[in-house]
Amino acid sequence: MRRRTILAAPLAAAFSSLVVPPASAATGPRIRGGDISFTLQEEAIGKVYRDGGTTAPIERILTGRGANYVRLRVWTAPPSGYSTLSSALTLGRRAQQAGMRILLNPHYADFWADPGKQPTPAAWAGQNLSTLATTVRNYTRDVVAAFARQGTPVSMVQVGNEITSGMLFPLGEIYRSDGEHWAEFTTLLKAGIAGAREAGAPSIMVHVDRGGDNGGARYFYDHVLAQGVQFDVIGLSYYPFWHGALSALRGNLNDLSNRYRKDLVVVETSYPWTLNNGDSLGNFITTPSQLPDGARFPATQAGQAAFFEEIRNVLAAVPGGRGAGFFDWEPGWLPGVGWAPGEGNPNDNLTMFDWSGNALPSLRAFRAGA
Template sequence: MNKLKTMMVALCCALAISACGSSDDTTSSNNGGNNNNNSGTTTPSEQPSTNTTTFVKGADVSWVTEMLADGKTFNNGKVKDLDGFMSYMKSLGVNSIRLRVWVDPKNEGTSYCDVADVTKKAVAARKAGMKLMIDFHYSDTWADPGNQKVPKAWSSYTFAQMKQAVSDHTQSVLSALKSAGVDSVEWVQVGNETSDGMLWNDNDISVTGKCSKNPSNFAAYITAGYNAAKRVYPKTKVVVHLAEGQNSFLYTRLFGLLKKYNASYDIIGMSLYPEDSNWSSYITDCIANIKSLKSTFGKDVIISEIGMTWNSSQADSFIKTILANAKTTDGCEGVFYWEPEVYGGWKPADYTAKGWNAYGKGAFDTTGSATTAFQEFNK
């Protein structure tokens, strides 16, 4: 996701939430393609080799290969390669790694987060003994509450073609991981921060997966990703991920619509990005939301993203408290920190081109070493 949300994006999100599902009568007549059947059978080799009941203390480190290529090092200069980095993360208490994947990022001027890059990182994470979450954005670039851009190659697709593309892309990426020796993917996230759906094609209401325009399509695309993921890794858990974990209205509304339109998924994913002034109330509201969702929809929850300003005096308390509360909440599988390894004002090329500030909610200090806040993961 683009972590540096502008006021315009926030306004768009608010409008989308209030509108979500208001246009049910506009759904396409050809949306009967939902298939909730779980294809494939599980063989012993496909069983996860790690203990999936262990509380998740994870990190999304999708930027790491780009940082290494830019000459960044970690652990005060001691770590200079990918395998070393994954081992360092493991030593910090991380037991799970989350990796985003874009459809064809070359259309946006980069090769990072394509299938080859994701495979390299996934292999290194499994070599270090960590579990994996693969985060499908279904876009050539960032997908988040204000941006769910259709991949360039899919821009003229019909509903049926779009649903097939979701299936094919999901299966292709996961098959590449499996062929590279990745024996298990514990979670597959179908869409990133899909607070108002995904694959927005507002020019064609029969195709768009925008929830406020066509919730039936959104449910169909989720199910297409679900079925494809299960064909490759039958034991994987499929996650539907929204922003604003403290916002119970958003979650109840959207997951109510997914239930109405028979979407198939296993787990609810959340993001949580507080500031110094509100982190305590955010945690309180987030935990209450998790309990409510578990009761209402019967689904477990995983906090797919958290972040706090790296040098905040409140960061230690925030991370300690969110980990403690999540671990003792029935139905919460764990927590992932988003890009903790970012430090020293580093930013990728597209950040520079767009004039955004560098991402500041990592959890490493200016030497590329974990701050005391992130070291809470090792307790």
């Protein structure tokens, strides 16, 4: 998330048992997870998580509530303490021990990448398109293989993060002053997918931030598919305060399902449980007017829980059973860990734990049952 400018044959067997089973009307969304990439930083400053008064690691609380996936980001050379391959491997071990699958999200950037910025890692700067594609392919293969080597093979790889306008700027930027550059962008996207496949990844996601924008989503995926990109899952960010009412999400998912016949995952979403602020940095969401369905889902603990119940309902109604699931974005990102060193947390009212680490009612959305 972070809004922001205003993831070889010898390994294939290790992955084969990790593909999520088909959906069942009695089990709810078959993918139910959260991005917990800030966890080690939270623990390093002494934060703990509780559910019903019992203290446990966040991944244990999530799986105890029915979650079956974690999403883990990897930056290439972030500031000290932030999401590296090493930290993602640590969290991957913990997630697997808790009984969860892994969605791996390499950003192909040293730090935050999102629709407004997709900076090429400093170590890769100056490479031409062909060389950069080889770098991306090898890097992706090596990162995915690292999880398999430690006995925690990933179940899905998300190649890039919110790549609506491209990746690895400037070479992979789609929209430039001289027109649209889909061929260059998809050369890099295909390279990441090839690297993930070579390392045995069983499922590939391509992710944009168009959860409430059907026209924008169609424009992107039509062009990507026209360039011959082969992938398995459409991933969408959906934050109602940026992407519109739940009716827009519903219409978009239904159309994309019928149009592309691919599984759909709301791979980033969140909702406020309060309009108060937990630290000195202003939050993204501060007023009821920012919530398009605020009358139904106010910024309260009960309103947040109701919002996630409606997300489940929207997914259940997607044609063909292709509403595969959802990920909450950083349910445990509590005040004290900044979006960058020395900064605060603009999302601290969007968590699924209060500021003392106590579970909120919205965690019920992770249940397996209907």
